[in-house]
Amino acid sequence: MAQKDNGWRLRLGPNARMRSDSMQWIVQRRKDANSGWYDIGYVCSKRDIVARVLRENGCEFDRAALETLPEQFKDFAP
Numbered sequence: 001m002a003q004k005d006n007g008w009r010l011r012l013g014p015n016a017r018m019r020s021d022s023m024q025w026i027v028q029r030r031k032d033a034n035s036g037w038y039d040i041g042y043v044c045s046k047r048d049i050v051a052r053v054l055r056e057n058g059c060e061f062d063r064a065a066l067e068t069l070p071e072q073f074k075d076f077a078p
């Protein structure tokens with residue numbers, strides 16, 4: 001069953017951002033400024049896993065922006 005997008009977004013860098021639904025953080029990437037965003041990972045555990053997904057997919061991201069999130073998704077409230 002698909003989960004409803006809650007509208008929350010966090011820009012992490014020029015080609016990386018996150019959104020969420022009620023079950024997980026959704027990590028997204030885009031190829032360039034003119035392309036759309038596509039999902040590259042779904043993380044319902046820890047923030048460090050989000051960083052790993054970003055690194056493994058060649059995303060540029062601001063670690064400080066990522067650290068504004070709680071350590072675990074279960075403690076997240078958009």
